[in-house]
Amino acid sequence: MAIHHFDPTIYYTAMGTYPPVLHISDGDTVQTRTVDARGQDAEMRVVAERGNPQTGPFFVEGAEPGDTLAVHFDRLRPNRRIGWTAASLAGNVVDPDFVTSLPSERGLAEWEVDLDAWTATLVKPETKLGRFTIPLAPMLGCFGVAPPRGQAISTATSSTHGGNMDYRGFREGVTVYFPVFVPGALLFVGDGHATQGDGEIVGTGIEISFDVQFTVRLLKGKKIGWPRAEDDDFIMTAGNARPLDQALQHATTEMMRWLEEDYGLDASAASILLGQCVRYEVGNVYDPAYTMICKVEKRLLR
Amino acid sequence: MAIHHFDPTIYYTAMGTYPPVLHISDGDTVQTRTVDARGQDAEMRVVAERGNPQTGPFFVEGAEPGDTLAVHFDRLRPNRRIGWTAASLAGNVVDPDFVTSLPSERGLAEWEVDLDAWTATLVKPETKLGRFTIPLAPMLGCFGVAPPRGQAISTATSSTHGGNMDYRGFREGVTVYFPVFVPGALLFVGDGHATQGDGEIVGTGIEISFDVQFTVRLLKGKKIGWPRAEDDDFIMTAGNARPLDQALQHATTEMMRWLEEDYGLDASAASILLGQCVRYEVGNVYDPAYTMICKVEKRLLR
């Protein structure tokens, strides 16, 4: 149950079987930092290539294909005062005929992030929103493990191994579960957002560097198909694919499996429960793979 | 500002330009009843064909194509104790390979609806859920106006005129806005659910007959493209299409139009706001057209 402090010096823009930056054990905690989506650190220095550069990979001792890795987010906090977002909706989230009505210049907006006030405030460009201020809701947009089959998958997208899911519910206090595909699991973390709307429909949250603390747990012999998660109130599954319909199919199927395997429900009971109680949340509808979250309240499962 | 009591004797399973059952005026209130999706009334008598039979149409005096009809749901309450749901997930919401793992018998489940306790309790079949009890959250699954172009559109589906959207947020206290396509608008209401999960993924909510009270308002010369709605906290738009991606495109485009026309934002300001603050909710992913809801908190718009 060691606590590791890790200062990254190398970053990856794909998740693959790369040399580990640190070996950790079941129960260990890691305190580290992530750069923003364009590779800028807490001092706004560009230290990595753009495209969700990742801190890691962390090798979890004893993790083998067929296990599950649990990652608890102990602390996820922006560590600088300047964040940025895109300033135009993505073309794919509006009707094709409306694309020409989107802003023609695709510049960036800048936000001041105030951890004391727990707010983000739009500082430029000048718009009719003025000094638009919204609460912080820090989250990680992109994190996951090395994928199967010797693959190295771009941090622009996501799949069964996690990746760029851009779901605003992956925040402090949540535990995320990943299938282990390679020895050591090889965990990556990055792409902090000070907050983000559903769907990440401008293609960004408020992109910013983070202080990250997480604790891992290894579930030997536990096999799952897609990322799962839980917090105090909900269990959740993530499906990553296009179209959104297919992402929803993956998430719903994984939830059915979870309810049947771990909560003692058969297909009929699980269907009746989900039919009247399921909640869906849209992770992203911007990245190559979209993300749909399927949620069930824990109090329904007692 | 009359209050009309209307007892239906005829029901329609398509929304079209049918003879009005009642003429009402801007500001009027109607108290009426709806039967359940299989045509059963408060006494469980089958009085209509199955498939979301509708009460109406109500002719709103002065409504012309190009106007908007506002319908405020004053009161939406189940009016009997027995509701029913399907007992198996629909095949289209799980992975194709998982379809054969769904319950083979596609029977119905029965629920006891207790308005005093404000709960629904599963009474059969016997499952591991036991006497599973959940809170009521009454809503209308299917309602809308006559569509354009002389069409009569099945109450199994939905489009710009509303219809079978099966969104659990269309509940008491909400105002829904429809484009007017024909003289009198011709409003239909039906398909009450005592509650429903996101997506209506078993193909039903808890289907039950309702007492319905609504009040109409006519917005002359106000033109909208898709159903809009609001409650105390949110403004909302509904997109109805397949795949879910396209439903989301329609809803997002309509929200952009709303923000630009009525809230004084240009495309850039509206993009920045939606990018970090939009919320999506899944109406249904079962009907021929899926429904996606795009929401913005009103307090962000002051």
Place this chain on the structure above:
Amino acid sequence: MAIHHFDPTIYYTAMGTYPPVLHISDGDTVQTRTVDARGQDAEMRVVAERGNPQTGPFFVEGAEPGDTLAVHFDRLRPNRRIGWTAASLAGNVVDPDFVTSLPSERGLAEWEVDLDAWTATLVKPETKLGRFTIPLAPMLGCFGVAPPRGQAISTATSSTHGGNMDYRGFREGVTVYFPVFVPGALLFVGDGHATQGDGEIVGTGIEISFDVQFTVRLLKGKKIGWPRAEDDDFIMTAGNARPLDQALQHATTEMMRWLEEDYGLDASAASILLGQCVRYEVGNVYDPAYTMICKVEKRLLR
């Protein structure tokens, strides 16, 4: 086996249970005319509202729900020299980021149709194509029968009843089969194209008025789910839906049913045959419902 000459004076832009313009019998032939998609007849007079106005409906004596109506296209010929097309790709057939690269003006192009030379030649606008000449391949874009459930469905779209499928394979010599949903079937024909590319990706073929001759046959008690067709070489099924994936699912399912019901194959044999021999063709990817065609060569079925 009468031959009817029918001169239309009324046109419909939805397919529904409208008063028949002519009663015909099993085996009868009808010679009639259709106007173009904007309602222009052989003399370029606007005689109907735009949006694929239909000639009909024709009531087929003895046709009842649960039967199948066979429509053989004896003759499909443009009957004037001027046709028109749209001059820009539809926004939905290119990448969202490419939409702003499409032509900004959405004008029409004009084509000279020469039945003797069997060609269509672009006459305006002036483009780098010059007097671009292509062979004729006349077809009907929109035709079908009255849909079920009292519906009247816009001739902009398509479903199980046919409608605006815009498939270039529905040409002279082909027999199309429709499910009968209402007494008399109520057949509509319209929307002739002098030729059309796959997908109707500008939103039009070469739109033109037609002389049409067809012969009907009634298959009592034969029940089908989606439009089917055949010519000398192929049997074909049409699926109409969005996304294209779902249209393909409908067409493939209907083909499996056909092979199993009428060609004596079980699911395994039909799978093996389709797996190595199926052909798909894209009808349209422009209308509210897309159309996918599933084809099998007849010589494989002997």
Place this chain on the structure above:
Amino acid sequence: MAIHHFDPTIYYTAMGTYPPVLHISDGDTVQTRTVDARGQDAEMRVVAERGNPQTGPFFVEGAEPGDTLAVHFDRLRPNRRIGWTAASLAGNVVDPDFVTSLPSERGLAEWEVDLDAWTATLVKPETKLGRFTIPLAPMLGCFGVAPPRGQAISTATSSTHGGNMDYRGFREGVTVYFPVFVPGALLFVGDGHATQGDGEIVGTGIEISFDVQFTVRLLKGKKIGWPRAEDDDFIMTAGNARPLDQALQHATTEMMRWLEEDYGLDASAASILLGQCVRYEVGNVYDPAYTMICKVEKRLLR
């Protein structure tokens, strides 16, 4: 213009920046062999892991990111007498409600491939098809180059770098063009099919090992976005994504770019031409990314 004979001893089931097996030059020809999708060679020995194991990568001297690699298939021939296919349609190509009607056992079918008669004949299982015989149409299902961004992408799927496109038109005599993403391009070839239906809807063609001869050409400074191809009669572009609608968008966009860059057409002329003359073909609708082909006849471009 050397001719290289290369005997593979190592195979990859992802396309990535692996050590080259051979260095070749612009204009060189390679004669080599590929194993079938399960890793079986011409003698039916399992010599590689299953999942479209690839021969290569071949390093093309001088190829740099931003160039285009042309690969001409001089000769694509099965090199043994036994091929195999799956014997059930994939669940995703039929209606969800039809999935339970597919064959319950998912076994393999065996085919005898006769290069002299140029036929494939079903030899087992016994079905109503009997000794079903169809012509050969040899093609490569999976081939491509190393993808960008340090990725290694599974040979189960496809993207801008090519990969598992499973398009029956990639046959002898065709030239395929790939974007070059890494130094040397790193070309992979594999997954020969003796024939295949459109869509690869059972998940396989007639899988078999191949003798392959190809000739490469390097187009320095020529930049393309998606795989392109041509044969004597057509130019073609491939879009790889889900849903099929998006694959079609990619392919159509790439074709517009090709027509505008290399054939001197502006957006309007290219739209008019494609609108009436484009052809689409379905590559696969089985793999994680579907493949749509967009084609234009060369004689229209003179």
